[in-house]
Amino acid sequence: MGNDGKTPMLDDLEKGAWPSFVKEIKVAAKKSNTAKDLLGILERSYRDKVTHWKHGGIVGVLGYGGGVIGRYCDLPEEFPGVAHFHTVRVNPPSGFFYTSKALKELCDIWDKYGSGMTNMHGSTGDMIWLGTQTDKLEPIFAEITAKGWDLGGSGSCLRTPSSCVGMARCEFANIDTMDICHTLTHKFQDELHRPAFPYKFKIKVSGCANDCTAAVARADMSIIGTWRDSIRIDQAEVKNYSSKMNIQEEIVGMCPTKCMSFDGGALKINDKDCNRCMHCINQMPKALRPGKERGATIMLGGKAPIVTGALMSWVIVPFMKLEAPYDNLEDLIRKLWEWWDEHGKNRERIGELVDRMGMRSMLESTGLPPVPQMVKAPRTNPYVFWAPGEVK
Amino acid sequence: MADKPKRITDLGSPDYKKFLPPAIAKNYGKWKYHEQLGKGVMKHVSETGDELYTVRIATPRLVSTDYIREMCDIAEKFCGGFLRWTTRHNVEFFPAKDQVDALTADLKKRGHLVGGIGYGISNVVHTQGWIHCHTPATDASGVVKAVMDELHEYFTTKSLPARVRIALACCLNMCGAVHCSDIAILGIHRLPPKVNEATLANQCEIPTTIASCPTGAISPNPATKSVKIKAERCMYCGNCYTMCPSLPIADGSGDGISIYVGGKVSNARGPARMSKLVIPFLPNNPPRWPETVKAVKHLVEVYAANAKKHERMGEWIERIGWERFFKLTGIPFTYQHIDDFTFARDTFRMTPTFKWE
Numbered sequence: 001m002g003n004d005g006k007t008p009m010l011d012d013l014e015k016g017a018w019p020s021f022v023k024e025i026k027v028a029a030k031k032s033n034t035a036k037d038l039l040g041i042l043e044r045s046y047r048d049k050v051t052h053w054k055h056g057g058i059v060g061v062l063g064y065g066g067g068v069i070g071r072y073c074d075l076p077e078e079f080p081g082v083a084h085f086h087t088v089r090v091n092p093p094s095g096f097f098y099t100s101k102a103l104k105e106l107c108d109i110w111d112k113y114g115s116g117m118t119n120m121h122g123s124t125g126d127m128i129w130l131g132t133q134t135d136k137l138e139p140i141f142a143e144i145t146a147k148g149w150d151l152g153g154s155g156s157c158l159r160t161p162s163s164c165v166g167m168a169r170c171e172f173a174n175i176d177t178m179d180i181c182h183t184l185t186h187k188f189q190d191e192l193h194r195p196a197f198p199y200k201f202k203i204k205v206s207g208c209a210n211d212c213t214a215a216v217a218r219a220d221m222s223i224i225g226t227w228r229d230s231i232r233i234d235q236a237e238v239k240n241y242s243s244k245m246n247i248q249e250e251i252v253g254m255c256p257t258k259c260m261s262f263d264g265g266a267l268k269i270n271d272k273d274c275n276r277c278m279h280c281i282n283q284m285p286k287a288l289r290p291g292k293e294r295g296a297t298i299m300l301g302g303k304a305p306i307v308t309g310a311l312m313s314w315v316i317v318p319f320m321k322l323e324a325p326y327d328n329l330e331d332l333i334r335k336l337w338e339w340w341d342e343h344g345k346n347r348e349r350i351g352e353l354v355d356r357m358g359m360r361s362m363l364e365s366t367g368l369p370p371v372p373q374m375v376k377a378p379r380t381n382p383y384v385f386w387a388p389g390e391v392k
Numbered sequence: 393m394a395d396k397p398k399r400i401t402d403l404g405s406p407d408y409k410k411f412l413p414p415a416i417a418k419n420y421g422k423w424k425y426h427e428q429l430g431k432g433v434m435k436h437v438s439e440t441g442d443e444l445y446t447v448r449i450a451t452p453r454l455v456s457t458d459y460i461r462e463m464c465d466i467a468e469k470f471c472g473g474f475l476r477w478t479t480r481h482n483v484e485f486f487p488a489k490d491q492v493d494a495l496t497a498d499l500k501k502r503g504h505l506v507g508g509i510g511y512g513i514s515n516v517v518h519t520q521g522w523i524h525c526h527t528p529a530t531d532a533s534g535v536v537k538a539v540m541d542e543l544h545e546y547f548t549t550k551s552l553p554a555r556v557r558i559a560l561a562c563c564l565n566m567c568g569a570v571h572c573s574d575i576a577i578l579g580i581h582r583l584p585p586k587v588n589e590a591t592l593a594n595q596c597e598i599p600t601t602i603a604s605c606p607t608g609a610i611s612p613n614p615a616t617k618s619v620k621i622k623a624e625r626c627m628y629c630g631n632c633y634t635m636c637p638s639l640p641i642a643d644g645s646g647d648g649i650s651i652y653v654g655g656k657v658s659n660a661r662g663p664a665r666m667s668k669l670v671i672p673f674l675p676n677n678p679p680r681w682p683e684t685v686k687a688v689k690h691l692v693e694v695y696a697a698n699a700k701k702h703e704r705m706g707e708w709i710e711r712i713g714w715e716r717f718f719k720l721t722g723i724p725f726t727y728q729h730i731d732d733f734t735f736a737r738d739t740f741r742m743t744p745t746f747k748w749e
C-alpha cells in the first residue's frame with residue numbers, strides 16, 4: 001500500500017456545512033510539500049486507525065528550553081515532506097486581538113519556512129504553527145522577533161498565560177484581564193522560556209465567575225474576577241426586562257442563594273446573601289451590573305487527569321485587589337513556585353503537591369492565612385495533626 | 393552572514409494595545425451593557441454612549457495561512473483591518489453599525505457560518521489527534537467536523553435551553569481539558585502498551601519509565617534488559633509511552649471514543665463541575681464516526697426536549713436524577729460507569745431516597 005496520493009476518506013470531510021480542515025490542508029498543499037504529505041499521512045491514519053507520529057526529540061532555538069514541539073513521522077520514506085514535522089508556538093497578544101497587517105506578516109514568515117498550516121489557537125492560547133524542520137527554527141525565530149513576536153512556553157515551565165476579552169469588550173469584567181495576562185507574561189519571561197519547574201504551570205485570567213477561559217478547569221492558577229459590594233440595579237431597565245421575560249421564574253426563582261425578590265415593580269437583592277454567581281447579571285445585563293469594589297479570587301491546582309485524576313482549582317485567596325503593576329500577585333506566585341520547587345517531585349503539578357503535603361505546608365510557606373472560604377466544610381475526620389509547639 | 397538580523401530574545405507577548413480597534417481602545421473598561429442581535433451579532437454599549445458591533449463566525453481551528461489572509465482581507469474591507477479570535481476558535485469582526493448587514497452577507501456568501509453567540513452550540517474546543525500528536529486514541533479535527541456537520545444549525549440558527557459546550561480531547565492527557573464540558577468527547581485506549589523489547593534498552597531509561605506509571609504497573613525485566621507490564625494494573629494512560637517510545641499504546645480496534653456529560657466552568661446558579669461518563673466506548677470509524685455523531689446528537693436532542701430554560705445539561709441531570717437520565721436517553725448503565733479509581737468513594741450514593749418512575 002504505497003503512497004498513491006489519493007485521499008478518499010479525507011475528501012469526504014470536504015463535504016458538509018461545517019468549515020473543513022481538509023480544504024485548508026489542500027489549500028496549503030498547493031504551495032507546500034509538507035502540507036501535501038500531511039494530507040497523505042493523515043489519510044493513512046484514517047485507514048489504519050492509529051497515529052503515524054513518533055515521540056519528538058528535543059529541538060528548539062538557542063537559549064530557550066521550550067516553544068517548539070519536536071515531531072517525526074514513522075513513514076519517512078513514503079512521506080518525506082513530514083519526516084520532520086515540528087510545531088512552533090508563537091505567543092499571541094492578550095485577548096487575541098490582531099491587525100491584518102501584523103497577521104499577514106506572520107503568514108508570510110510561516111509560508112517561507114513551514115507547511116502553512118496553523119492552529120488558531122492551541123488550547124493554551126498560543127498560535128501554533130504546524131510542520132517545519134530543525135534547520136528552519138533559528139531563521140523563523142529571527143524573523144518573528146524582528147517583527148516583535150516571541151515564542152510561547154512548552155515543557156516544565158510557565159506556559160503562555162491567557163485571559164478572556166475582559167475590559168476590552170465585556171461589561172462584566174471585574175479586573176483588567178488582558179493587562180494582567182500581558183504583565184505576568186512579561187514579568188515571567190525567564191520562567192516561560194527556560195523550563196526549571198517540576199512540571200508545567202498554567203495561568204488563566206477570567207474577568208468574572210462566568211469564567212470564559214475555563215480557568216478553573218485548565219489552569220494551575222485560576223484568577224477569577226469578582227466584587228464585594230452590592231450589585232448595581234437600574235430599576236427602569238428591570239421594568240423593561242419584565243415585559244420580555246418572567247423575572248420571578250427565570251431570575252428570582254433560579255437565584256442559587258434565594259436572595260432576590262420581585263414584586264412586579266422593583267427588584268430587591270439582599271447583597272449580604274448573594275454569592276456573586278452572575279446568573280441574574282447574565283440574563284439582565286442592561287439592568288444589573290457587578291458592584292464597584294472589584295478584585296479577584298485566586299484559585300490553585302486545576303489540571304487534566306494525568307497523573308492522579310483531574311482536579312479543579314480551589315480557593316487560596318477569596319479576594320485580592322488587582323491593580324497595575326500587580327506586584328501582590330507576582331509576589332504570591334513567586335512564593336508558590338518556591339514552595340513547589342522545594343518539595344515537588346518530577347512531573348508533579350502544584351495541585352498534586354498540595355494533595356500530597358496538605359494545604360498547611362503551602363499556606364505556611366506563602367504566608368496565606370487559613371480562612372473558611374477555602375473549604376466546602378471543615379473536616380469530619382478526627383485524625384487531626386498538631387505541629388510541634390501548638391501543644392503547650 | 394551580514395544580512396542576518398541581530399538575535400533578540402524574551403520579547404514576550406506583543407503589546408495588545410497596538411491591536412485594539414479604536415472603538416475598543418476608547419471605551420476600554422467602560423462597557424455598560426450588551427444585547428444579542430441574533431445568533432452571530434452582538435452590540436455593546438459604553439458609558440460614553442458609543443456602540444460596538446461584533447460579528448462572529450466559526451473556524452475549523454486547523455487553518456491555512458491563506459485562510460488567515462482571507463480573514464484579514466475581510467477585516468480590511470469592513471472594519472479597518474481589526475479582528476480577533478475567541479477562546480473557542482471563532483473569529484470576530486467589529487463593523488460599524490451600517491456595515492453589519494453587508495459584512496454578514498459577505499461572510500455568508502463566502503460560505504462562512506455566522507453564529508455561536510448565546511444559547512446554542514459554539515465552536516468545539518479540540519486537540520491535535522492524528523494531525524500531529526504521538527499518543528491519540530482518535531482523531532480530533534475529523535470527529536469535530538463530522539459532529540458539527542450534523543449540529544451546525546445550533547451554531548447558526550437553532551436555540552437550546554442554555555449553552556451547550558462541546559469539547560474533544562484525543563487522549564487522557566486532555567490538552568483540551570475537556571473535563572468540565574456539557575459534552576466531552578474523549579479518545580481512550582483500552583489495551584496496555586506493547587513492549588518492544590528489541591529497541592527498549594536503547595531508546596529508554598528504565599528507571600524513569602517505571603516511575604512514569606501512576607499505577608505501578610511497570611517492572612523491570614532483567615532477562616531482556618527491558619520491562620514488563622502488569623496488564624490488570626494498566627489504565628491505558630499512555631504516560632509511559634511519552635517517556636519511552638518503545639511502549640506504543642495505539643491499537644486500531646482497541647482505541648476509540650468515550651463520552652462524558654454535564655460539566656461546566658461557569659459559576660452561574662451553581663459552581664463549576666466536572667463531566668461524568670455516560671458512554672464508555674464507541675469505535676473509531678473514520679472518516680465520519682457515525683456512532684459518535686449519533687450519540688452526541690441524541691444527547692443534545694434529549695436535553696433540548698427536557699431541560700428548563702437556562703438549565704445547563706448538568707443542572708438538568710441533577711434535577712431529574714441520573715437514573716432518569718439513563719432511562720430517557722436509553723443508554724445502558726454498565727460496570728464502567730461506576731468509578732474504581734482514586735476518588736471513587738466520593739461518587740457513591742449514601743441515601744435510600746430515590747425517584748421511581
Ligand code: HEM
Pocket residue numbers: 069071087119121122123124125128218219303304305306518519520524525526565566567568569634
Ligand atoms: C501528562 C500530561 C500531558 C502530556 C504528556 C501532554 C502532551 C502533549 C503533547 C505531546 C502535545 C503536542 C501535541 C502536538 O503534537 O502538537 C501537547 C500539546 C498540547 N497540550 Fe498537552 N499534554 C499533557 C497535558 C496537557 C494538559 C493538561 C493541557 C491543558 C490543560 C495540555 C495542553 C496542551 C496544549 C494547549 C497543546 C497544544 C496543542 C493543542 O492545542 O492541541 N496538555 N501536549
Ligand code: HEM
Pocket residue numbers: 095163164165166169170210211212213281282283426477478479480481482508514515555557656657658660
Ligand atoms: C450573557 C452573559 C455573557 C456574556 C456577555 C459573555 C461574554 C462573553 C464574551 C465577551 C466572550 C468572548 C471571550 C473570549 O473569547 O475571550 C465569551 C466567551 C465565552 N463565554 Fe461568555 N459571556 C456570558 C455568559 C457566559 C456564560 C454563562 C458562560 C458559561 C456558562 C460563558 C462561557 C463562555 C465560554 C466558554 C466562552 C468561549 C466561547 C467562544 O469563544 O466562542 N459565558 N463570553
Ligand code: SF4
Pocket residue numbers: 164165166170171172173174206207208209210211212213
Ligand atoms: S469571563 Fe466574565 S468578564 Fe471575561 S469575557 Fe467572560 S463574561 Fe466577560
Ligand code: SF4
Pocket residue numbers: 254255256257258259260269273274275276277278279280281661
Ligand atoms: S449574582 Fe447569583 S446569587 Fe447573586 S443575586 Fe444574582 S443570581 Fe442571586
Ligand code: SF4
Pocket residue numbers: 519520521525526527528529561562563564565566567568
Ligand atoms: S489530548 Fe493527548 S493525544 Fe491529543 S494532542 Fe493532547 S496529548 Fe496528544
Ligand code: SF4
Pocket residue numbers: 584585604605606607608609610621625626627628629630631632633641
Ligand atoms: S499506559 Fe499508563 S497505566 Fe499503563 S503501563 Fe503505561 S503508564 Fe502505566
